[in-house]
């Protein structure tokens with residue numbers, strides 16, 4: 001094993017690699033900070049605040065709860081960003097991102113709308129924030145109902 005100069009003289013450069021203790025510690029600190037930040041980014045849910053995944057076509061017969069006005073279902077099927085569809089009348093629907101606008105966690109469907117399991121933000125079925133951790137409105141997407149086909153096409157960004 002090679003002896004390094006800084007093991008014997010504080011602040012001196014390593015004889016074999018030329019890296020000073022200060023340079024080494026600075027690089028190590030930056031690497032540690034980067035690792036922590038990377039870990040935090042994984043806490044923001046599968047797609048952070050984004051709502052990608054592209055257009056999806058929802059076959060209503062696959063979601064019996066959507067047969068009733070006021071019914072709500074998660075309809076992304078694991079494809080792209082979590083997305084909910086709400087039946088607002090016999091012929092209209094609202095599509096919403098299920099990404100919390102506070103810190104980007106995936107929200108859950110609750111009786112009166114949605115709730116974030118992370119800090120408790122609550123949203124109505126329109127996507128409006130209604131309580132808990134303050135947050136802004138959920139992102140909405142155009143939802144086009146085709147009564148003949150029994151489908152709703154949701155226009156999410158790619």
Ligand code: FES
Pocket residue numbers: 100101102103104105116117118119120121133135
């Ligand atoms: S991430 Fe949803 S309330 Fe904080």
